[in-house]
Amino acid sequence: MHLIVDANIPAADACFGAFGRITRIPGREITRAHLDNADVLIVRSVTPVNEALLADTPVRFVGTCTIGTDHIDRDYLTAQGIGFASAPGCNAEAVADYVLAALLGQAEREGRPLLERCVGIVGAGSVGRRVQARLEGLGVDVAVCDPPRAAREGSAGFVSLEALIARCDVLCLHTPLVRKGPYATRHLLDAGRIAALRPGTWVLNAGRGDCIDGDALYRRLDGPGDITALLDVWENEPGIDAALHARAALATPHIAGYSLDGKLRGSLMIHRALAAHQKVAGTLTLDDICPPAALAELTLGRIMPVEDALRLCVRAVYDTRRDHDLLARRANKSGMAAGFDACRAHYPLRRELATLTVRLTGEARALAGPLAAAGCNVEASPAA
Numbered sequence: 001m002h003l004i005v006d007a008n009i010p011a012a013d014a015c016f017g018a019f020g021r022i023t024r025i026p027g028r029e030i031t032r033a034h035l036d037n038a039d040v041l042i043v044r045s046v047t048p049v050n051e052a053l054l055a056d057t058p059v060r061f062v063g064t065c066t067i068g069t070d071h072i073d074r075d076y077l078t079a080q081g082i083g084f085a086s087a088p089g090c091n092a093e094a095v096a097d098y099v100l101a102a103l104l105g106q107a108e109r110e111g112r113p114l115l116e117r118c119v120g121i122v123g124a125g126s127v128g129r130r131v132q133a134r135l136e137g138l139g140v141d142v143a144v145c146d147p148p149r150a151a152r153e154g155s156a157g158f159v160s161l162e163a164l165i166a167r168c169d170v171l172c173l174h175t176p177l178v179r180k181g182p183y184a185t186r187h188l189l190d191a192g193r194i195a196a197l198r199p200g201t202w203v204l205n206a207g208r209g210d211c212i213d214g215d216a217l218y219r220r221l222d223g224p225g226d227i228t229a230l231l232d233v234w235e236n237e238p239g240i241d242a243a244l245h246a247r248a249a250l251a252t253p254h255i256a257g258y259s260l261d262g263k264l265r266g267s268l269m270i271h272r273a274l275a276a277h278q279k280v281a282g283t284l285t286l287d288d289i290c291p292p293a294a295l296a297e298l299t300l301g302r303i304m305p306v307e308d309a310l311r312l313c314v315r316a317v318y319d320t321r322r323d324h325d326l327l328a329r330r331a332n333k334s335g336m337a338a339g340f341d342a343c344r345a346h347y348p349l350r351r352e353l354a355t356l357t358v359r360l361t362g363e364a365r366a367l368a369g370p371l372a373a374a375g376c377n378v379e380a381s382p383a384a
């Protein structure tokens with residue numbers, strides 16, 4: 001069996017080597033010609049998989065080691081009887097870490113606690129639910145807009161996007177890119193909704209770039225300049241709009257989900273799906289392919305505001321400014337598109353907050369409840 005595998009997929013040999021011969025190609029460079037004698041195609045989100053790529057090839061299985069599937073023409077795969085699997089939820093923890101790090105960092109920069117702000121979550125699936133739980137655990141006031149869920153589960157606990165915009169100080173977008181239908185998300189934040197944002201609002205997008213009208217966002221940032229943009233995803237990646245990039249307070253190259261743990265979970269989920277497709281046992285576990293974290297634990301022994309304590313813990317594993325600076329440097333050196341992709345191809349090691357054990361001693365034990373609810377792996381020492 002011959003497998004074409006995106007070069008940016010970690011542990012490809014461990015996860016797919018047992019199935020056959022692997023050829024690794026950068027995802028944006030995979031073409032129809034590479035698939036002439038391929039049986040399996042394993043991608044991430046940057047390879048459009050459709051009739052143009054697959055017609056008259058022997059490919060019988062496509063896997064994407066990502067949550068998002070907007071790059072896949074699933075109707076075409078179904079019509080051709082080509083097996084398909086994605087990796088729902090694989091990097092949701094990493095994105096939740098990114099959001100916490102970004103919001104805690106911005107609150108510190110502005111000198112007003114996150115706890116005093118109302119955060120609106122648009123799209124409360126694997127990612128949005130985690131963000132909601134962590135922020136509520138910290139004590140933040142949260143509002144949620146998810147019309148597909150409201151239609152299924154009843155409207156209690158959900159608000160409209162207009163109500164959320166009117167009420168919230170922070171908007172976090174965690175929607176998939178859906179191009180048509182009653183819940184389409186392309187330019188969900190359009191010019192009208194961007195104009196309606198209250199001065200001082202932060203807009204964070206870690207879903208898909210096309211969910212925001214980038215030109216309209218740029219006009220608001222460049223004109224009144226009274227809102228703040230925290231952007232991980234962009235229209236036209238990797239050649240993103242340099243002017244919007246320059247106006248964003250946080251500008252990262254689509255890496256919110258790029259923890260080692262999240263990427264390996266994605267590879268592993270597709271390993272298991274391919275094994276099921278081949279009717280063999282997929283026996284690998286995350287422990288087989290994921291090394292222990294270098295920073296295994298830290299100890300807090302003094303009481304402090306819970307937001308400060310959480311910022312300490314989150315920063316011990318990840319600081320979003322590192323990735324903001326990395327993109328700025330690489331874009332400056334190699335141009336935006338090449339710099340954007342270079343950051344992603346050579347992404348520095350990052351582990352998830354849950355890999356860190358936070359030991360609480362003495363008076364700091366009072367922080368156990370909120371820190372655990374906000375996503376920390378807490379161990380409180382017994383009272384002396």
Ligand SMILES: NC(=O)c1ccc[n+]([C@@H]2O[C@H](COP(=O)([O-])OP(=O)(O)OC[C@H]3O[C@@H](n4cnc5c(N)ncnc54)[C@H](O)[C@@H]3O)[C@@H](O)[C@H]2O)c1
Binds near residue numbers: 068
């Ligand atoms: N930046 C990154 O690195 C990164 C990482 C992971 C996922 N993502 C993106 O984030 C998206 C969400 O991930 P997920 O795992 O939570 O997906 P999910 O499918 O579990 O959840 C998506 C949620 O969005 C809701 N939704 C759909 N249409 C909506 C609309 N019009 N308005 C409001 N809500 C709507 C759905 O009902 C669902 O609850 C993915 O599809 C992917 O595109 C980005």
Ligand SMILES: O=C(O)[C@H](O)[C@H](O)COP(=O)(O)O
Binds near residue numbers: 045065066091255258
């Ligand atoms: O959909 C996803 O899972 C994320 O957007 C993921 O981080 C995409 O990773 P990429 O394909 O950009 O490597």
